[in-house]
Amino acid sequence: xxxxxxxxxxxxxxxxxxxxxxxxxxxxxxxxxxxxxxxxxxxxxxxxxxxxxxxxxxxxxxxxxxxxxxxxxxxxxxxxxxxxxxxxxxxxxxxxxxxxxxxxxxxxxxxxxxxxxxxxxxxxxxxxxxxxxxxxxxxxxxxxxxxxxxxxxxxxxxxxxxxxxxxxxxxxxxxxxxxxxxxxxxxxxxxxxxxxxxxxxxxxxxxxxxxxxxxxxxxxxxxxxxxxxxxxxxxxxxxxxxxxxxxxxxxxxxxxxxxxxxxxxxxxxxxxxxxxxxxxxxxxxxxxxxxxxxxxxxxxxxxxxxxxxxxxxxxxxxxxxxxxxxxxxxx
Amino acid sequence: xxxxxxxxxxxxxxxxxxxxxxxxxxxxxxxxxxxxxxxxxxxxxxxxxxxxxxxxxxxxxxxxxxxxxxxxxxxxxxxxxxxxxxxxxxxxxxxxxxxxxxxxxxxxxxxxxxxxxxxxxxxxxxxxxxxxxxxxxxxxxxxxxxxxxxxxxxxxxxxxxxxxxxxxxxxxxxxxxxxxxxxxxxxxxxxxxxxxxxxx
Ligand SMILES: Cc1cc2nc3c(=O)[nH]c(=O)nc-3n(C[C@H](O)[C@H](O)[C@H](O)COP(=O)(O)OP(=O)(O)OC[C@H]3O[C@@H](n4cnc5c(N)ncnc54)[C@H](O)[C@@H]3O)c2cc1C
Ligand code: SF4
Ligand code: FES
Ligand code: FES
Numbered sequence: 001x002x003x004x005x006x007x008x009x010x011x012x013x014x015x016x017x018x019x020x021x022x023x024x025x026x027x028x029x030x031x032x033x034x035x036x037x038x039x040x041x042x043x044x045x046x047x048x049x050x051x052x053x054x055x056x057x058x059x060x061x062x063x064x065x066x067x068x069x070x071x072x073x074x075x076x077x078x079x080x081x082x083x084x085x086x087x088x089x090x091x092x093x094x095x096x097x098x099x100x101x102x103x104x105x106x107x108x109x110x111x112x113x114x115x116x117x118x119x120x121x122x123x124x125x126x127x128x129x130x131x132x133x134x135x136x137x138x139x140x141x142x143x144x145x146x147x148x149x150x151x152x153x154x155x156x157x158x159x160x161x162x163x164x165x166x167x168x169x170x171x172x173x174x175x176x177x178x179x180x181x182x183x184x185x186x187x188x189x190x191x192x193x194x195x196x197x198x199x200x201x202x203x204x205x206x207x208x209x210x211x212x213x214x215x216x217x218x219x220x221x222x223x224x225x226x227x228x229x230x231x232x233x234x235x236x237x238x239x240x241x242x243x244x245x246x247x248x249x250x251x252x253x254x255x256x257x258x259x260x261x262x263x264x265x266x267x268x269x270x271x272x273x274x275x276x277x278x279x280x281x282x283x284x285x286x287x288x289x290x291x292x293x294x295x296x297x298x299x300x301x302x303x304x305x306x307x308x309x310x311x312x313x314x315x316x317x318x319x320x321x322x323x324x325x326x327x328x329x330x331x
Numbered sequence: 332x333x334x335x336x337x338x339x340x341x342x343x344x345x346x347x348x349x350x351x352x353x354x355x356x357x358x359x360x361x362x363x364x365x366x367x368x369x370x371x372x373x374x375x376x377x378x379x380x381x382x383x384x385x386x387x388x389x390x391x392x393x394x395x396x397x398x399x400x401x402x403x404x405x406x407x408x409x410x411x412x413x414x415x416x417x418x419x420x421x422x423x424x425x426x427x428x429x430x431x432x433x434x435x436x437x438x439x440x441x442x443x444x445x446x447x448x449x450x451x452x453x454x455x456x457x458x459x460x461x462x463x464x465x466x467x468x469x470x471x472x473x474x475x476x477x478x479x480x481x482x483x484x485x486x487x488x489x490x491x492x493x494x495x496x497x498x499x500x501x502x503x504x505x506x507x508x509x510x511x512x513x514x515x516x517x518x519x520x521x522x523x524x525x526x527x528x529x530x531x
Contacts, residue, residue: 004418006357008338032416034396035377048374050421080473100486101400101471102464105410106417236485275356 001038005047012179012211019051020181020209027051027211028220029072032099033115041125056213057111059083065219068177071110071212075165076101078109088217090226090247094168097230100237109151113166113176113192116203117159117267118239120144130156131200138200143235146305147241150313151297152266156304157200159195161268162239168228170261170269171245176218180210193268200267219294222247222259227323227330229316230263240264244314244320248284253325255279255288260296260321265313272296284287284320284325291318339423340374340420359423363388364432368457372419374382379403379414390430390459394488401487404460404467405429413486430459433466442466453491461487469490469508477502526527 007025009015016317019025025047030035039045054071057080077083079095099107121127121139128136129316140148141159169189176187186315193204206212225248242264249257258279262270275295280286293314300310323330340357356373363386372381379396382388382405394402396415403415406428433440442462452458460528462485468474474483480501481494489497 004374007341026416030416031418032398032413033423035416035418036376039396048418052421076471100398100401101468101483102401102404102411102413102486103416105411105467236482282439321356 001035002041003042004045006050007047012054012056012213015049015051015054015211016180016209018047019211021321023208024043025049029108029111030074032103032107034044037123037310038310040123042123051211055148059273062216062278066304067217069215069217070111071214072108074105075099075102075107075112076111079104081262086225087170088172088223089170089223091165091172091217091219093226093228094164094230094243094245097228098164098242109165109215111161113169113212113215113252114204114206115163118147119159120147122159131196134199134201136192141303144305145303147239147264148303148306150267150300150302150306150309151262151270152195152268153301153303154196154198154200156198157196157264157267159196159262161203161266162264163269164228164230164240164243166193167243167245167261167263167269169215169217170271171247171259172217172221173234173259174215176206176212177213177214177216178206178210180207181259185210186216189269190271194311196267203267210325222249225324225326227320229320229323229330231312231316242309242316244316245269245311246317246320246324248321248324250284250325253283255282255325257286258292260292262296262313262317265300265309270296283296284321284327286322289318290314292321359420361419361422361424362426364428364478365403370419370483374418374420376419376421377415378405378407378422378427379415380420382414388429388431392459393459394456399488400457400460402457402460404463404487406463406467409467409470411464426432428463428466430462433462442469442500442504445503445507446497449500449503450493451496451500452489452493455485456495457487457489457491457493461489461497464470465497465504466499468506475505 007018028043028048028050056072058070060068062068075095079092085092121129122131127139130138138157149160174189176192178185187228217285227246230240230243232240245261247259248255258276260276275292278292297310322328356371359372361367382391391405392402394400396411403413404411405414407425442465458493468483474480
């Protein structure tokens with residue numbers, strides 16, 4: 001780890017001021033991703049701005065009947081919050097399927113959105129990587145790419161976003177509230193993360209001087225019909241190969257609304273509105289779900305080691321939709 | 332610190348010279364196993380390194396140093412965390428409990444006792460982390476069934492594979508705790524206060 005200066009901020013304004021003063025400074029919240037990257041010399045901030053004393057650690061109702069998750073609420077406190085468990089069980093499930101109890105006690109909701117890819121080459125400073133060092137090339141495209149993306153890739157980068165929480169937030173259409181030098185913004189979840197394109201070094205549309213203040217959940221929580229299915233190499237404490245957040249609005253066996261988001265397959269939580277609309281007014285059955293899966297994965301491209309993810313994702317989509325429609329019980 | 336105040340620790344890098352002076356360290360206060368300590372730390376010292384290297388509390392182990400094994404688990408303000416993934420300076424003002432602080436007046440903590448009775452280790456390297464993690468698990472109160480306990484303990488890897496015995500030890504300690512709670516409940520109108528004084 002490199003040497004650095006340390007600032008402890010106790011309010012939003014001073015945190016933003018500190019960040020805008022020094023381009024190579026970084027906020028630190030739980031530290032579970034940033035400290036890891038600093039130990040590997042992947043991140044080398046000149047200053048850490050500790051935001052843990054900024055009062056953003058509450059969960060409260062919003063005026064429109066939704067729920068506001070303060071950026072510094074821990075993943076554990078979010079998953080076990082009464083309101084989240086009751087109204088947004090999809091989010092609880094997704095969070096609890098990630099990391100370990102210890103890490104979830106440290107990890108914050110804001111930090112979870114900004115965690116970086118687990119691509120092995122990104123972590124290994126001895127190898128070329130466009131995300132870590134733009135212009136050096138991508139070691140994964142022709143290297144080991146079992147964990148990599150099959151949708152939305154570019155010839156610059158095929159990394160995936162590793163978060164489980166974000167897959168549920170994408171399905172719930174959360175809004176990310178941020179504050180920077182130029183004031184406040186509300187970013188719809190689908191616009192928060194980016195595809196790699198020609199700038200894989202930039203993961204999100206957050207500016208360097210902006211701090212996430214909260215993640216707002218809209219009133220609709222899909223508590224009656226939801227599922228989070230995570231497929232991975234071991235049963236617990238492993239990142240997803242493929243994950244699916246499915247949420248349905250149903251009238252008897254008829255589907256009135258669908259939300260579907262995938263993790264482990266792209267540089268951001270993946271949604272296909274086209275596929276979701278296929279289910280409007282349709283019955284919940286295997287054929288209709290299979291059609292959705294084919295549409296979501298249409299155009300998917302494997303890179304060798306990860307080509308299995310295309311079929312795996314299709315099967316996971318069908319199964320998650322069945323769980324959400326309560327056609328079969330989750331195992 | 333007053334609201335709005337900022338604390339800054341600067342790196343004293345001197346311009347125009349070959350030498351870079353030693354970066355400043357700063358004073359923090361931690362209560363470790365019940366003892367309040369004022370400590371000088373550098374910003375990049377992890378809580379794990381502070382415990383092991385500066386305070387000789389080597390019961391807490393370093394396995395991976397990357398949040399992947401749980402050997403470094405300690406309790407901070409009552410919650411289990413990975414001490415390798417947190418900077419000591421971030422925890423200024425907190426209470427830290429390590430494996431060294433569990434025995435009271437020479438008597439092992441019920442979980443320590445249960446680990447011995449169930450032979451819940453081979454090499455013992457993961458054990459302090461397992462025990463601290465299990466104390467956190469019991470306090471959280473979310474896991475009760477065997478499957479739930481296994482899932483909630485998945486952040487603690489045991490290379491020797493003592494998992495079945497670790498599970499049995501935790502189940503025994505949980506049963507013991509329920510007994511203590513029941514007796515305390517019968518004795519006192521305030522079972523919560525009583526339970527706290529029984530179990531660190
Ligand atoms: C072994 C291991 C296994 C894991 N497994 C999983 C898993 O299965 N699923 C999963 O989803 N995650 C997993 N994680 C990742 C974990 O969830 C993230 O590391 C965590 O959520 C990051 O949150 P943090 O508060 O610790 O972030 P930090 O490390 O403190 O920060 C991460 C980044 O966010 C920035 N930041 C933090 N807060 C803010 C804010 N409010 N405003 C602006 N910028 C901010 C920081 O500057 C930094 O760049 C795992 C991590 C480890 C170490
Ligand atoms: S996939 Fe992206 S992160 Fe991985 S080596 Fe290629 S450029 Fe780097
Ligand atoms: S040493 Fe901290 S988790 Fe392995
Ligand atoms: S007893 Fe050896 S690692 Fe667990």
